[in-house]
Amino acid sequence: MENYLPGDITTLVVKRVIETGYVLTASDREALEVLMHENEAGENKLVEGDEVEVYLYHDKQKQLIATTTLPHITTDVFDWAEVTEVKPGLGVFVDIGTSKHVLVSYDDLPEHMSAWPTIGDMLYVTLKHDKNNRLLADPVTEADFEGNWDLATDELFNQDIAGRVFRSGKEGAVVITDDGYRGFIHHSERKREPRIGEWVEGRVIKVKPDGSLNMSLLPRKQEAQEVDAEKLYNYMSAHDGMMPFTNKTDPELLRATFDMSKAAFKRAIGKLLKDRLIILEEDRIILANSENSPS
Incomplete structure (x- = not known):
């Protein structure tokens, strides 16, 4: 005798028609009664004795309910x-x-x-x-994908790539890319731990011999330099055209204030200098067009 469980897709028989829908049963279990609400029965009107393919689930009262709307995910299908x-x-x-x-x-x-x-x-x-x-x-899990990953080629190195995170932890995150590759994001190549299920966009920093990828969610240095320079410029604009930081400032203070390393700070300052947007003084940096700048 078959056991009927939530999640099953099976064929049942209309035992009787009721005001709110149908009571279904099974040919091998006449004592089984499964309710199917009228709005779960599709467009066709059913009569006693009709066979119907249904998906079973539990309602809030743990009663077994049927619907003709079949899921795209089952116990055998991811x-x-x-x-x-x-x-x-x-x-x-x-x-x-x-x-x-x-x-x-x-x-x-x-x-x-x-x-x-x-x-x-x-x-x-x-x-x-x-x-x-x-x-x-x-x-x-990764075991479910064993042997089913697409193999990445060397041409993907340094290319932009995107995918969905399916494992995330302190050491890093694993991504299914939109092309079916396995991508690993080391914790040093991200600013925060990504959520599982999150869509992320990054770049390939290594194509491994097994055909998997190492990815980075950090911007390329040139892109990061522009972002960091804009961050420093906006900070000074909001603080009377100056900031009390220089290349000699403690790295931890720079990280706490701007969320950037001292090396990144120096690169950003270099870009602002090249663009003639700032003036360096002994104990501060000022905007070239601010009231604090020399006339």
């Missing part, structure tokens, strides 16, 4: 699912293509909520049952 709700202490819910969204348990999410997905992020999941036969969505 696919991307959009995060629709975040519940601290419980997990996140994802849309698998049916009206009933499915929980990804906090046990299968990163320890720190800062790395949890947010609404609109996408998780690559399949379905599973816990020990109480509760239906859950189960995120992909």
